[in-house]
Amino acid sequence: MSVIFPWSADQIQRALASCETDPVTPLIFKYFHDESRILEDGCGTGRYVKYLKNHGYNVLGLEISSETVSMIHRMWPELQVVVGDAANLPFRDASFDGVISLGTVEHFREGPAKPLREIFRVLKEGGVALITVPCLNLVRRFKRLLWWKELMAVPRAFLSVAMRQRPISRLRINRLRAPYKYAVSPPLGDFFEYHLTPVQFLRELREAGFEIIEHLPIGNVDGLLFELNPLQFVVKKNDHGHNQLTRFGQLLDRVFSKISFFHCHMQLAIVKKPL
Numbered sequence: 001m002s003v004i005f006p007w008s009a010d011q012i013q014r015a016l017a018s019c020e021t022d023p024v025t026p027l028i029f030k031y032f033h034d035e036s037r038i039l040e041d042g043c044g045t046g047r048y049v050k051y052l053k054n055h056g057y058n059v060l061g062l063e064i065s066s067e068t069v070s071m072i073h074r075m076w077p078e079l080q081v082v083v084g085d086a087a088n089l090p091f092r093d094a095s096f097d098g099v100i101s102l103g104t105v106e107h108f109r110e111g112p113a114k115p116l117r118e119i120f121r122v123l124k125e126g127g128v129a130l131i132t133v134p135c136l137n138l139v140r141r142f143k144r145l146l147w148w149k150e151l152m153a154v155p156r157a158f159l160s161v162a163m164r165q166r167p168i169s170r171l172r173i174n175r176l177r178a179p180y181k182y183a184v185s186p187p188l189g190d191f192f193e194y195h196l197t198p199v200q201f202l203r204e205l206r207e208a209g210f211e212i213i214e215h216l217p218i219g220n221v222d223g224l225l226f227e228l229n230p231l232q233f234v235v236k237k238n239d240h241g242h243n244q245l246t247r248f249g250q251l252l253d254r255v256f257s258k259i260s261f262f263h264c265h266m267q268l269a270i271v272k273k274p275l
Helices: 009-018 025-031 047-054 066-075 113-122 138-145 148-162 198-207 220-227 247-256
Strands: 037-041 058-063 081-083 096-102 123-134 183-185 193-195 211-218 235-237 243-245 266-272
Touching: 009 047, 009 066, 025 047, 025 123, 025 266, 037 047, 037 113, 047 058, 058 066, 066 081, 096 113, 113 123, 113 198, 123 193, 138 148, 138 220, 198 211, 198 266, 220 235, 220 243, 220 247, 243 247
Parallel strands: 037 058, 037 096, 058 081, 096 123
Antiparallel strands: 123 266, 183 193, 211 266, 235 243
């Protein structure tokens, strides 16, 4: 079973606005035409269901949270969004020309294999899927080697337990627990998601049966924000509350971008179901 996210109506509206600047959007328009039947798998706020519907696409969304689906239906009753599990899709084989899965398959503790096989199953032959997962980039791999996140998290967790704000189970170091298949986040406490290296991600996709069309790093600003931003020297909030690179951050991004998957937060694969 996947992690369930709570969403507010305000978050749903902000998520829809983000489609205009999301680097995934031009790739959707590149690979899907408006006659395609598209599934947004793990659609969360339904932002791309709404966005693509507004652009004339035949699109359906699937979301595990019934509360979120009810909120989407109240806000946008014209949308087709159903409650369901990405690891057990309630659709027939070969039902869709395209699938969009953005930040979904990494939230399964058993690993991404089952939801990836489900995407493969519901795609028509020759169908295309756009799939993103968090990237265990080179910066994160170096910090993992140093046990950096555990070193930062353990003192705060001890303090929270001492003040009885959190249970002692929050002190468990996740990477020492055998059931986890890949690098797990957060470092302590309950499972949230996996971070995969580019090699691990491509292997999972190929084992699910896909052919790889493109594999790209995305989310460089978020990568810098989460991993290399002491005292907001690299990323800061602008007047509209959005994350923005400082001049130093722009320099770092230009330098780091010369090395593939060095600091990106996410990685995107465009894959195809063979004919």
